[in-house]
Amino acid sequence: MSKPFRIAVFASGSGSNFQAIADAVKAGKLDVRIELLVCDRPQALVVERANNAGVPVHTFRPKEYPSREAYELDILEILRSKHIDLVVLAGYMRILTPVLVDAYWGRMINVHPSLLPSFPGLHAVRQALEHGVKLTGITVHLVDGGLDSGPILAQRALEIRQDDTEASLSERIHPLEHELLPQVIQQIATGQIDLDHITNLKPKDGIQS
Template structure:
């Protein structure tokens, strides 16, 4: 069974969608550890509720980013994690971390990448006036919100949308496609070739 490690910084709603998919029998995986960089992250409460091992790692106690990331890697290795899932983890991973888990770190971003990377992607979409927005699951690489795209989902942008209403509509799609992408990985159906993800039909 696929062993998953989750990195989170906030409320962990995507973590919840993964937990729900596992409990429903849709996703055959086990979350072995939830790691946060924020002591007050609600993701920790969610992990506790479902008896999932969890840990807050304070980045401020480490001299540098490498030492902080090594602490995360040590925990992930201790739990023999196959796939690292970023669920609202608000830090860019270093090339060292990415190399250690090459094509085994997933991230979800609330835009149709490569458009609108970084923070406030929904506001960027509204400011630009796009008619369609959405979300992207991708393998993390050394860049910010770059890396091979696995799945995308679209939502219409309404004339009266605010950042909050658009974010909520996109979030519903995030909760749908993130477990789906993890399921494809667990079934060995994702192949990265020439910087693109091929979905293999078994």
């Protein structure tokens, strides 16, 4: 019997992407075990979602630590104790340090609401609207320590409407995230996406912010 593919999800807010992953697991569309939710906001809705899904939760308050590295060392110890195969950043709003990035290089992915390399960083939907582009979308990529600069694993495009606002466009982007992120996780878990091959092609410190 093969061992389960273990993932940890990092999120800071409502957790709609976490819920999409949990729902895909429950529906048998995603053959992984969610071993942990990591959240930097103990009162966030995603914590309630994880509790309802029976997923263990690690919450913390960054201000209670002397540095980012300090709380990431705590998180790293937990990840290793649970033998996590893949870290999934799903709306996690904190800057990562080399403590986690180096430890999980090639085994950490992020979902970003733009067609990278366009509009990295914060407020990607707003950036797309301000630049007047006709097409945006989402990207799932490896985390390499730069600003949304890691190797791209998958993308989905979405046409921007003339009457779109930041709120309306964000609302239309979310379903794409909820569909694509679980699919990419499944492809990684089953070997359809070979992360070892991809990481061998691109050095970790290739493109930095």
